[in-house]
Amino acid sequence: MWLVLLQAGLMASHATVVTQISQEMNGRYLALQKQHQEFAAHLNGQIAAVEHQLMMQSLYTELVWSMYGLSIESVRTTALFFCM
Numbered sequence: 224m225w226l227v228l229l230q231a232g233l234m235a236s237h238a239t240v241v242t243q244i245s246q247e248m249n250g251r252y253l254a255l256q257k258q259h260q261e262f263a264a265h266l267n268g269q270i271a272a273v274e275h276q277l278m279m280q281s282l283y284t285e286l287v288w289s290m291y292g293l294s295i296e297s298v299r300t301t302a303l304f305f306c307m
Contacts, residue, residue: 234241288294 285295
């Protein structure tokens with residue numbers, strides 16, 4: 224019990240320092256949280272761009288193959304035949 228009273232007394236006598244340190248820590252936390260959110264948004268944008276590029280390449284490949292009467296299934300079958 225005396226320890227609780229001692230801690231409360233110390234907190235009261237050093238309230239300005241405790242408040243200042245608490246505000247600094249809160250500010251640092253908020254800055255790191257913002258930095259993390261910005262970085263996560265950047266990575267999500269990069270992932271979306273790569274996914275879009277892959278989708279466009281896939282569509283282009285299918286378009287070119289269809290011009291020659293090919294499909295992904297026929298290309299896979301041919302590739303498997305030559306790999307054996």
